[in-house]
Amino acid sequence: MKRLPVLRCRDLSSHTHQDAVDLSKFPVERIRNFSIIAHIDHGKSTLADRLLEMTGAIAKTEKNKQVLDKLQVERERGITVKAQTASLFYSHQGQQYLLNLIDTPGHVDFSYEVSRSISACQGVLLIVDANQGIQAQTVANFYLAFEAQLTIIPVINKIDLKNADPDRVEAQIEKVFDIPREECIRISAKLGTNVERVLQEVVNRIPPPEVSTDDPFKALVFDSTFDHYRGVVANIALFGGQVKKGDRIVSAHLGKAYEVNELGLLRPDERPTDRLYAGQVGYMVAGMKDVKEAQIGDTLYLQQQPVEALPGFKPAKPMVFAGMYPMDQSEYTGLRSAIERLTLNDSSVTVQRDSSLALGAGWRLGFLGLLHMEVFNQRLEQEYNASVIVTAPTVPYKAVLSSAKLIKNRRGVQKNMVYIDDHRVMMKYLFPLNEIVVDFYDLLKSMSSGYASFDYENAGYQAADLIKMDILLNGRSVEELTTIVHRERAYSAGKAMCEKLKDSIPRQMFEIAVQAAIGSKIIARETIKAYRKNVLAKCYGGDITRKMKLLKKQAEGKKKMRRIGNVDVPKDAFINVLKRKDK
Numbered sequence: 001m002k003r004l005p006v007l008r009c010r011d012l013s014s015h016t017h018q019d020a021v022d023l024s025k026f027p028v029e030r031i032r033n034f035s036i037i038a039h040i041d042h043g044k045s046t047l048a049d050r051l052l053e054m055t056g057a058i059a060k061t062e063k064n065k066q067v068l069d070k071l072q073v074e075r076e077r078g079i080t081v082k083a084q085t086a087s088l089f090y091s092h093q094g095q096q097y098l099l100n101l102i103d104t105p106g107h108v109d110f111s112y113e114v115s116r117s118i119s120a121c122q123g124v125l126l127i128v129d130a131n132q133g134i135q136a137q138t139v140a141n142f143y144l145a146f147e148a149q150l151t152i153i154p155v156i157n158k159i160d161l162k163n164a165d166p167d168r169v170e171a172q173i174e175k176v177f178d179i180p181r182e183e184c185i186r187i188s189a190k191l192g193t194n195v196e197r198v199l200q201e202v203v204n205r206i207p208p209p210e211v212s213t214d215d216p217f218k219a220l221v222f223d224s225t226f227d228h229y230r231g232v233v234a235n236i237a238l239f240g241g242q243v244k245k246g247d248r249i250v251s252a253h254l255g256k257a258y259e260v261n262e263l264g265l266l267r268p269d270e271r272p273t274d275r276l277y278a279g280q281v282g283y284m285v286a287g288m289k290d291v292k293e294a295q296i297g298d299t300l301y302l303q304q305q306p307v308e309a310l311p312g313f314k315p316a317k318p319m320v321f322a323g324m325y326p327m328d329q330s331e332y333t334g335l336r337s338a339i340e341r342l343t344l345n346d347s348s349v350t351v352q353r354d355s356s357l358a359l360g361a362g363w364r365l366g367f368l369g370l371l372h373m374e375v376f377n378q379r380l381e382q383e384y385n386a387s388v389i390v391t392a393p394t395v396p397y398k399a400v401l402s403s404a405k406l407i408k409n410r411r412g413v414q415k416n417m418v419y420i421d422d423h424r425v426m427m428k429y430l431f432p433l434n435e436i437v438v439d440f441y442d443l444l445k446s447m448s449s450g451y452a453s454f455d456y457e458n459a460g461y462q463a464a465d466l467i468k469m470d471i472l473l474n475g476r477s478v479e480e481l482t483t484i485v486h487r488e489r490a491y492s493a494g495k496a497m498c499e500k501l502k503d504s505i506p507r508q509m510f511e512i513a514v515q516a517a518i519g520s521k522i523i524a525r526e527t528i529k530a531y532r533k534n535v536l537a538k539c540y541g542g543d544i545t546r547k548m549k550l551l552k553k554q555a556e557g558k559k560k561m562r563r564i565g566n567v568d569v570p571k572d573a574f575i576n577v578l579k580r581k582d583k
């Protein structure tokens with residue numbers, strides 16, 4: 001994979017200008033808070049870069065590609081994981097405007113980040129690729145903005161592409177979202193075509209926030225990160241009043257008081273200011289030591305002027321769980337501190353200590369989705385140099401004990417179907433999460449030659465015909481390989497596991513039966529034939545030291561084995577069966 005250099009936004013500070021703005025004189029009527037939302041790859045980050053360049057927040061150089069995508073994984077994978085914010089100053093018809101842009105991630109796994117950003121905005125730019133048209137996440141993101149009653153400006157991007165068809169995409173937007181086609185703006189973010197118009201329409205169409213500096217100070221925390229030197233840096237949107245350095249503030253969620261140490265704008269690098277005022281968006285450092293003290297959705301107010309808290313957010317709920325273990329137990333402490341540091345910045349990951357006889361001490365981590373898990377793992381490896389074994393992901397089940405389980409349809413149940421245009425159809429299905437979590441998206445993409453797109457949301461628990469499947473070695477159950485599978489899938493899953501084990505366990509002095517069982521019923525079997533590795537076969541003569549050396553080597557090899565019944569199983573065998581896939 002090609003590695004791109006990480007470009008820190010601070011590096012750009014020398015290129016910025018237009019900073020000498022007295023924020024106290026900035027009327028709320030000339031503030032616009034907006035987000036860019038889109039299906040993945042439709043060009044949000046490219047448009048954000050152009051907007052930053054055109055308003056002078058960053059210089060126009062090739063280096064600026066996707067300035068808001070700060071993390072190395074984001075740059076490598078070309079996806080936005082964490083939302084970033086930038087305040088832009090823009091002159092329009094002789095007036096200066098403050099445009100607060102909040103970048104949002106495009107992938108379904110991070111949709112909770114989209115909703116948190118949206119709650120600090122009055123409008124959104126809904127980007128649609130001029131060739132691909134409306135995709136699954138375009139629809140999901142549209143509804144997030146629509147339900148929050150925001151102004152939605154449709155932007156058709158990539159009109160420079162040879163096979164761009166903006167007429168067709170406008171018709172789709174009119175049909176699916178009921179937005180008149182005349183409201184669409186056609187642009188090429190890459191070439192900068194018509195991007196100025198986007199800035200004008202942000203000013204013209206999106207209303208200013210309905211807030212007043214005369215009200216008591218009230219701010220929404222819409223993001224927070226952890227800085228080793230300063231503690232928590234909270235991104236805040238001011239819904240009323242003003243705040244200055246030295247003020248005593250309280251977080252509504254925990255009721256704890258703090259002193260404001262630092263305040264500022266994000267341009268997108270941090271620019272300290274003395275005060276922030278109603279309608280503005282910026283950052284605050286107030287001696288909080290843990291991101292849990294500045295929870296997303298929390299309300300901040302002045303200690304002497306308590307206010308009613310803002311509605312807040314639903315906490316992000318993990319949907320996919322996987323075990324993470326150090327490659328070697330001696331790396332346990334290092335991996336633990338890496339996981340701790342990474343979760344300081346990502347409060348949506350849940351961590352529980354776990355241990356497995358085969359893999360040793362480790363953790364069971366909960367993620368919002370599969371991509372979220374992969375990104376977390378990649379960050380562990382890149383930013384903390386940790387080598388990790390990740391087990392196959394599982395999804396949460398609720399078990400009803402000792403009663404007959406209800407038989408329900410395992411496959412997707414169709415909910416509705418809408419024709420977007422002559423070639424495209426949008427279908428809604430109810431699926432068991434387990435069916436879509438591993439390779440559904442890859443399969444869907446390859447079956448549709450890359451045309452289909454997919455999005456999902458949690459529809460709650462449903463009864464299903466699930467069973468516990470055991471793996472036996474010469475009749476002894478291997479606890480760490482026990483899994484929950486759907487009854488109809490049990491045979492193929494059992495067979496696959498037996499085959500993998502057969503390939504990973506060396507022959508031993510006796511025959512080994514590898515079996516998959518449901519209760520007392522054997523559903524799959526492989527046999528490993530008897531064989532003795534005679535380590536002395538190569539020593540013809542009687543060189544006793546050489547003999548001893550070889551015997552010692554064999555004994556060391558056995559230490560890496562775990563004995564189940566009379567069968568020695570190498571650690572690698574467990575790793576092969578449990579881990580998700582080869583890198």
Ligand SMILES: Nc1nc2c(ncn2[C@@H]2O[C@H](COP(=O)(O)OP(=O)(O)OP(=O)(O)O)[C@@H](O)[C@H]2O)c(=O)[nH]1
Pocket residue numbers: 038039040041042043044045046047066078079080105106107157158159160161187188189190191
């Ligand atoms: N031809 C053309 N390509 C574009 C245009 N805008 C963006 N792209 C390309 O489309 C790809 C995706 O663009 P990004 O800006 O990374 O997309 P994104 O929506 O931010 O992606 P996520 O942050 O992962 O959701 C990149 O290769 C861009 O160079 C455009 O106007 N024309």
